[in-house]
Amino acid sequence: MPLSRRDLLCGVSAATAGFAFGRPAWTATASPNDVRQIPSTQTPVPVIGLGSWITFNVGDDPALLEQCADVIAAFAEEGGGMIDCSPMYGSSPDTIGYGLERLEDPSTIFSAEKVWTSAPGEGPDQIARSAEKWGVSNFDLLQVHNLRAWEAHLDHLFSMKDAGRLGHVGVTTSHGRRHETLERIMRAHPIDVVQLTYNAFDREAEARLLPLAQDRGIAVIVNRPYRRGALIDRFRGAPLPGWAPEIGADSWAQVLLKFAISHPAVTTAIPATRKVAHLRENKAAARGPLPNAALRRRIADDLSRL
């Protein structure tokens, strides 16, 4: 019996989803806003992920390690999704490994790591060390961090994917840097995922990269949705705008996050936190309505004036 496209996609999805931890459990319970798909493999990914830059770099501090483990446990309890890290983030990979080890069921976690070295020959060893720290045999996603030595690293990542040792391949940038190179890579290479900075104030990606990602079927991970907390600090104490109830936002954090994830090209956003309450607040942003195109324009205009 010939395979239909649907059968094929379901098969690909089963093979790639939860690559590191087995089959994920999001699809049965999540609402449409909660979960998006990586276009190339139809892998479902909860739209609110978890970053680890700065927040999980706690060394061997036992109290802070526990805090981080609690956040990871709450993340899994809230449906899990992408946890993103990098060898550049100090002890963050070890912290994630510590948290994952305590999970009874890590199957809802989508493991996203990076390769970050200017020496391409060091990439495989670095990836192996990261996997050891996470406590996984393979990653769901490996990304070339900040486009560092990207050509050679991409070759290696694609070979890993072809060999069945990796779920997805991606590249990252942040702070709006090197978008021209990113665009060139998106056009020329069959990457699954691109990670970039996008929020109500950093909207350069809207012009070319986000539409291109939609055209090319590339998933988009949004980093710095709060500009490392600076945007939340900026609006702290200010009353929520009149349109906030329309999108079910109870806080400025949710306003900002709902703006980022409401762009149709965005697959997941990865705010970082070391507080369980903030994690739950972030997760709640995916529930309820999201702004439509008209309201998104208004949000951007209003926030720029505040």
Add this chain to the structure above:
Amino acid sequence: MGTWLTYAPGDFLMFGPEVYWRLFELQNRALWPLPAIVGLAGVACLLLVATRRPVAIRSVLMLAALACLGAAHFLATRYAPINAPMVYAAWGFGLQALVMTIVAVIGSRNLSDRDGAAATATGWALLGYATILHPFVGLAFGRPLAQAELVGIAPDPTALACLGVLSLVWPGRWGIAWSAIPFLWCVFSAATLRTLGEPQGWVLIAALLLWFLGRSTFVFIPRGRA
């Protein structure tokens, strides 16, 4: 090059203030009762310097060398896991321990030398601040005493103590050369603290300005007027 110009100091910061200050609490707890002992040793050093006897000065210099090794230990075992380049800073403090040993061996000046009065005053101020006041400065910024930074355990007060001792015993140009590592550390640490948004960075900057004024008075103003 163009891309690098778009980075702000905060982009290189890999940890938050809570994690940073807790490093000292963890180190103090792990080494207890050493923090109490080095606190008392700091006061003893001040008394030894006050005697102005060459053997006492040499002893203080050797203790300063030991203190640098203690700071290097902190950098390598506590700080480096959250900030990998601190391994190099640990080697720097190890080198400074060697410098302090060399200075102790090859001699020190007579502390009553009037030519270096400003450098001497600066030296007393920095050494006194590093050993007596700095451990308590965190209280002023709302941090617990458990996170006290002590000479011989934490790098900032150790670097300030080295600058102070060297100002006392070697006020000339060579003394500035011997002070390069602690000076550079203090600049780096002040920048880190300010990037973290910590007001304590201003304290370090003030200490560096004091050191600079004391040093420049001796080096750049004709002898007999300082």
